[in-house]
Amino acid sequence: MSDLNKLTLAEARDRLRAGDVTSVALTEACLTAIDGADQLNAFVHKTPDLALERAKAADARIQQGDAPAMCGIPVGIKDLFCTEGVASQAASGILNGFRPEYESTVSAQLRDAGAVMLGKLNMDEFAMGSSNETSVYGNAVNPWKVDARNLTPGGSSGGSAAAVAADLCLAATGTDTGGSIRQPAAFTGTVGIKPTYGRCSRWGIVAFASSLDQAGPMTKTVRDAAIMLQAMCGHDPKDSTSADLPVPDFEAMLTGDIRGKTIGIPREYRIDGMPAEIAALWAQGADMLRDAGAKIVDISLPHTKYALPAYYVIAPAEASSNLARYDGVRYGHRAKLAAGDGITQMYEKTRAEGFGAEVQRRVMIGTYVLSAGFYDAYYNRARKVRSLIKRDFDTVFADGIDAILTPATPSAAFGLGEMANADPVQMYLNDVFTVTVNLAGLPGIALPAGLDAQGLPLGLQLIGRPWEEGELLKTAHVLEGVAGFVSKPAKWW
Amino acid sequence: MSEIDLETARKVAHLARIAVPDENLPALAQDLSRILTFMEELNEVDVTGVEPMTSVTPMRLKRRVDDVTDGDIQPRILSNAPDAREGFFAVPKVVE
Numbered sequence: 001m002s003d004l005n006k007l008t009l010a011e012a013r014d015r016l017r018a019g020d021v022t023s024v025a026l027t028e029a030c031l032t033a034i035d036g037a038d039q040l041n042a043f044v045h046k047t048p049d050l051a052l053e054r055a056k057a058a059d060a061r062i063q064q065g066d067a068p069a070m071c072g073i074p075v076g077i078k079d080l081f082c083t084e085g086v087a088s089q090a091a092s093g094i095l096n097g098f099r100p101e102y103e104s105t106v107s108a109q110l111r112d113a114g115a116v117m118l119g120k121l122n123m124d125e126f127a128m129g130s131s132n133e134t135s136v137y138g139n140a141v142n143p144w145k146v147d148a149r150n151l152t153p154g155g156s157s158g159g160s161a162a163a164v165a166a167d168l169c170l171a172a173t174g175t176d177t178g179g180s181i182r183q184p185a186a187f188t189g190t191v192g193i194k195p196t197y198g199r200c201s202r203w204g205i206v207a208f209a210s211s212l213d214q215a216g217p218m219t220k221t222v223r224d225a226a227i228m229l230q231a232m233c234g235h236d237p238k239d240s241t242s243a244d245l246p247v248p249d250f251e252a253m254l255t256g257d258i259r260g261k262t263i264g265i266p267r268e269y270r271i272d273g274m275p276a277e278i279a280a281l282w283a284q285g286a287d288m289l290r291d292a293g294a295k296i297v298d299i300s301l302p303h304t305k306y307a308l309p310a311y312y313v314i315a316p317a318e319a320s321s322n323l324a325r326y327d328g329v330r331y332g333h334r335a336k337l338a339a340g341d342g343i344t345q346m347y348e349k350t351r352a353e354g355f356g357a358e359v360q361r362r363v364m365i366g367t368y369v370l371s372a373g374f375y376d377a378y379y380n381r382a383r384k385v386r387s388l389i390k391r392d393f394d395t396v397f398a399d400g401i402d403a404i405l406t407p408a409t410p411s412a413a414f415g416l417g418e419m420a421n422a423d424p425v426q427m428y429l430n431d432v433f434t435v436t437v438n439l440a441g442l443p444g445i446a447l448p449a450g451l452d453a454q455g456l457p458l459g460l461q462l463i464g465r466p467w468e469e470g471e472l473l474k475t476a477h478v479l480e481g482v483a484g485f486v487s488k489p490a491k492w493w
Numbered sequence: 494m495s496e497i498d499l500e501t502a503r504k505v506a507h508l509a510r511i512a513v514p515d516e517n518l519p520a521l522a523q524d525l526s527r528i529l530t531f532m533e534e535l536n537e538v539d540v541t542g543v544e545p546m547t548s549v550t551p552m553r554l555k556r557r558v559d560d561v562t563d564g565d566i567q568p569r570i571l572s573n574a575p576d577a578r579e580g581f582f583a584v585p586k587v588v589e
Contacts, residue, residue, distance in 0.1 A: 101569040197549050211549060240554045309534045320509060327510070329582050334575035343585050348512035360511050364521070365528055367509040368497075381535050383545030388538065390546065424524060425531045441549030466550065 004029035006167045009073055009224035016062055016072045023062070023072030026170070027055040027116050030074040033168045034118060039493040042153075042163040044079060044137040045087045045120040058114040069251075070231045071114025076163045076172035079120045080127055081107045081215075082204040086117075090206040091135040092125045094354025095332040104204025105236045106173065106215045113231045118169050122159025125356045126323065127180055127208045130430035131419060132158025134358045139416050142188055143489040146454045149415040154184030154430075160218045161188040165489060171219040171228050175205060177212045178311055179434025182446035185218055186408035186459025189448040189487060191480075192218045193225045193473070196466045197441035198243035201236030209318035210241075212311075212438040222447060222477040226250035229469065245467060253470035254477045259293030261475060264401040268304035269433060271410065277452045278407045285405055285449055285460045288482040289475070299401060301392040306385050307436040312428055313369050313382035314439075319359075320366025326354060361424065390440040397465050403475050406433050408446040408459035433461060443469045445476045448485040457487065495529035497522045 004026045007015070015021040031048050051074065058072035082088045082100035089095030103111065111117065122140040124132050131152040132140040142153040143166035153162040157174030161184035164172050174181040176194035185192030193216045200215040207213060217228035230251065235244040265286055270279070290296045328334035328350030335349035355363065369378035396404070410432055419427050437444035443466070446459040460479065464472030497505075502522040506513040513521055548554075571577040576584070 098573055101566075101572060198552070237555070237557060241548075241550075243550065243552060244555060303538065306535055306538055309532045312528065313532050313535070324510075328575060329584055331573035332575070337585060341585060343587050344510070345512075346585055347510040348507075351510055352512035355511065360509075360513075361521075361524055361528075363511065364505045364509045365525060368501075368505045368525065368529070369532075371505070371508060378529075378532060378535075380545050381538075381540060382532070383547075384540035384543040385535055385538050386546040386549075387543050388540070390549065423527055425527060428531075439549075 005033045005170070007170060008220050009170045009227055010221070012073055012170055013069050013227070017067060023055040023058040023116060024052065026072065027051050027074045027118070030118055030169050033166070037166055037168055037493050040141045040143060040162050040166055041138055042122055042140050042159040042166065042168060043076065043119040044122045044159065047086055047117060047119045050086070051116050051118050054116045058116060061114055068113040068231070069227045070110055072116065073170050074116045074118050075110065076119060076121045076160060076169040077107050077117050078157055078160050078173050078175060079123050080175050080206045081173060082206065083107055083117065083120065087120060089136070090126050091123045091137055092354065092356070092359065093136045093333060094326045094351070098331050102204060105201035105238060106205065106232045109234065110231055115231070121163055121172055124156035124158065125359050126206065126319070127156040127175055127177055128319070128358050128362055129155040130179070130183055130427055131155045131416070133416060134356050136356065141416065142413050143493065144188060144413060144456055145489065145492055146456060151413040152187065152416050154187035154413065156180040157184045157192070157218060161185055161190055161192070164188070164190045164218050164220060166493070171217055171224055173215060173232070174218045175213060175215050176438065177208050177315060178438050179431040181216050181218060182434045182444055182461055183409050183430055185446040186448070186457070187413040189457030189485065190218055190220060191222055191225050191445065191447045192216060193229060193445040193469065194437065194443065195229060195233065195469050196443045198241050199233045199469065201239040201242045203236055203238040207322040209315040210322060211318060212315060222473055222480045223251060223254060225445070226254060226473045248470045250470050250473050253474050255474060256478060256481070258289065258475050258478045261294045261402040262400050263289050263294045263296050263475070264299035264396055264404045265296060266299050266301045266304065266404055266406060268301050269406045271432060275411060278410065278458060281450050281458050281460065282405070282407050285479060285483070288479055289405065292478050292482060297401070299396045299404070301396065301436070303385065303388045303392050304436060307389055307439055308428060308432055310382040310385040310389065311431070311435045311439060313378050314386065316362040316366035317370050317379050318366070320363045320370060323359070323363055326351065386439050389436055393440045393442060402465070403472060404463040406461045406463065408433060408461040412452045412454070412456035412458055437463050442466055443472050445472055447476050447480050449479070449483040450485065451487060457485070495526055495533060497525040497529065
């Protein structure tokens with residue numbers, strides 16, 4: 001019964017229901033894999049006792065015939081999700097020691113459906129980063145490796161991506177503010193979907209930029225993404241921005257038939273300096289969808305170029321406001337004070353010690369763009385540009401486009417440390433293909449479509465109409481089938 | 494090209510309540526200047542007559558009944574406090 005950790009979520013579900021595998025056996029296989037993968041630094045808080053307890057309860061439930069799809073499935077939870085009684089610190093020193101008294105809605109829905117949490121996953125601090133190098137836990141490492149270098153699994157959901165790609169869990173939760181599910185999925189040969197803004201409750205997820213943040217699943221296949229997304233979605237009275245809309249049966253929508261769909265190829269995504277391999281993969285993806293019966297048309301999203309600068313005004317502005325709560329009073333780290341220090345020194349020292357460099361930078365940028373005299377020039381202008389970016393998408397959807405195909409990232413995974421001396425803006429360019437989707441609140445999915453010349457996975461992104469995750473998954477499922485990506489990283493850890 | 498001087502960097506750090514030692518201010522000012530220069534690409538866009546986005550999904554926020562739904566959980570509220578005394582969050586003296 002070895003290698004149970006390598007099953008897909010769908011395979012595990014079917015075998016659990018058939019009674020030929022138990023959740024305890026699945027969970028033990030994953031716990032063994034996790035203990036053997038410390039070099040990847042993906043799981044940063046392990047919860048084996050809790051996992052086995054939940055696995056036993058899941059087995060009992062399955063025996064009684066009460067088994068939702070996620071029942072008994074071992075999953076990893078990104079450290080951004082508050083989990084009751086289990087360390088939850090958004091990979092930040094400022095939340096050192098924080099053990100929430102409550103469970104985020106999304107992780108509670110998974111728990112209540114019988115999913116088994118194996119532990120908490122590494123990420124960039126407060127989800128700010130594209131390489132998992134801003135984490136207080138240290139870098140997460142990509143299981144894909146082509147030479148002596150350790151590669152980034154991407155970020156911010158780098159631990160989630162590494163854990164799924166290395167078969168440490170069957171699936172994981174991620175969150176995506178500017179590409180933090182889709183970019184790491186692309187870097188690790190896994191599938192990640194960011195649903196429409198409002199599909200998943202944000203309650204209990206440490207807030208970064210509230211108008212952009214969404215949770216989503218990170219999985220081995222599109223089918224698994226459909227199954228897990230279903231369990232994560234739904235209206236939550238505790239999040240006023242969560243949508244009170246019915247959640248369709250996403251898996252049932254994977255019919256394999258996309259004949260008659262119209263797929264747009266946005267010309268503005270052909271950026272200068274795009275590697276030839278990525279351009280070729282993108283063209284192949286379009287051909288595959290055409291061969292499957294879709295119509296491929298060129299489209300224009302004219303404000304694409306302004307998405308990154310608009311994002312890097314709006315996201316830090318919201319972050320500076322959201323992160324004001326980390327003040328050393330109610331939870332987490334408090335600096336040791338010198339004699340005579342007052343409350344202002346307490347705040348300033350606590351935040352200087354607790355926040356890493358990138359978080360400090362973004363909080364200060366956000367503070368600046370919201371400050372008197374600059375609010376209109378930066379923040380309001382960015383929000384107007386955001387309206388125009390959304391209007392670009394509204395226009396092509398109104399013209400009959402069903403989904404949009406783009407590359408997921410401008411490169412394959414790069415080496416950890418290679419961007420250490422780069423301008424912060426260079427790192428931000430990782431999000432160039434993904435950030436528009438957050439600004440417009442749309443669903444987007446990244447899926448592996450091929451390997452580059454070095455042997456590293458490359459991903460494509462499909463962007464869907466609002467609330468049409470089911471149709472998006474259907475198209476992605478067809479593309480996945482034709483692309484036939486089956487490579488796995490060779491185990492070196 | 495936007496230039497953030499040391500005084501502005503110091504002021505922003507204070508507004509953000511982050512202690513930045515003087516020797517780190519030049520690097521901070523340079524980082525902030527680079528990022529702001531990047532943001533200034535937005536000045537190329539004609540935004541005449543465009544409303545700033547307030548909500549990305551055109552939905553009315555749901556209202557709920559203004560009821561007390563929980564409470565009496567003081568120990569749980571205080572359980573993560575760095576310094577809690579006699580049922581309160583404790584901080585350094587604020588008023589002399």
